[in-house]
Amino acid sequence: MDRFISSYIKNQDIPWAEHLGELRKRIIYCLIFFILAMIFGFVFSKDIVSFLKQGPGASQIDWHVFGIPEALSVYIKVSVIIGLIVSFPFFLYQIWAFAKPGLKRNEQRLALQFIPAATFLFLLGISFSYFILFPMLLKFMIGLTTSLQAEEMFGITQFFSFLFTIILPFGVLFELPIIVVFLTRIGVLNPFVLTKARKIAYFVLVIIACVITPPEFISEILVSIPLLLLYEFSIWLSKRAYRKYTVENEEIHKS
Numbered sequence: 001m002d003r004f005i006s007s008y009i010k011n012q013d014i015p016w017a018e019h020l021g022e023l024r025k026r027i028i029y030c031l032i033f034f035i036l037a038m039i040f041g042f043v044f045s046k047d048i049v050s051f052l053k054q055g056p057g058a059s060q061i062d063w064h065v066f067g068i069p070e071a072l073s074v075y076i077k078v079s080v081i082i083g084l085i086v087s088f089p090f091f092l093y094q095i096w097a098f099a100k101p102g103l104k105r106n107e108q109r110l111a112l113q114f115i116p117a118a119t120f121l122f123l124l125g126i127s128f129s130y131f132i133l134f135p136m137l138l139k140f141m142i143g144l145t146t147s148l149q150a151e152e153m154f155g156i157t158q159f160f161s162f163l164f165t166i167i168l169p170f171g172v173l174f175e176l177p178i179i180v181v182f183l184t185r186i187g188v189l190n191p192f193v194l195t196k197a198r199k200i201a202y203f204v205l206v207i208i209a210c211v212i213t214p215p216e217f218i219s220e221i222l223v224s225i226p227l228l229l230l231y232e233f234s235i236w237l238s239k240r241a242y243r244k245y246t247v248e249n250e251e252i253h254k255s
Helices: 003-013 016-043 045-053 070-102 105-147 156-173 178-186 192-198 198-212 216-252
Strands: none
Touching: 003 105, 016 045, 016 070, 045 156, 045 216, 070 105, 070 156, 105 156, 105 178, 156 198, 156 216, 178 216, 192 198, 192 216, 198 216
């Protein structure tokens, strides 16, 4: 990271005020695009809600509304989530555009190539949590209710809040491999550091799992296991990327 910052400053003979102005411009672009995407999501939010109500684990649920503004609240939450998903590649591009002056030419090209992969992993994380993890958690929670011999009554706002609390963080967490590979390829990170930091990383990931799930031990375990496997997968990818980075550096020194 220090190398990146020093490179950014060295390659740019521009006052900090202009750097901040550039950052402000990129943030404004992101906000405008997100608002437009959110409006797009709100237009189709009724159809999206109908689709989600027929999704895994939700098709057999009887829906209830416990307040007058709850329907509007659901539509707004859906539009926000759709806005974030649609805007994600644009956000990544704006980050790349801002960081571009601080990167070498090969690093600029490499970072730009990572945007499609990062978008794919984001969608993969959302899909995994929606189609696999969320139905498991929902089934487990319903099982607890049945064991208490209590009648289930799902509020639609609570249901969608729980759904989005699970799927959105997983979309972000699935970016871990691509971030690790990129940082390894530009020499900021290496697999030895990741291996040495394994215990700390496990602890952080378990804490994240506890935060995004209900306070139930089984739910936390179900969410923690994929996150830990994701970290191990990131280490494996980092080893491959590090070998390639080492070979490229040796070729540069020879030339």
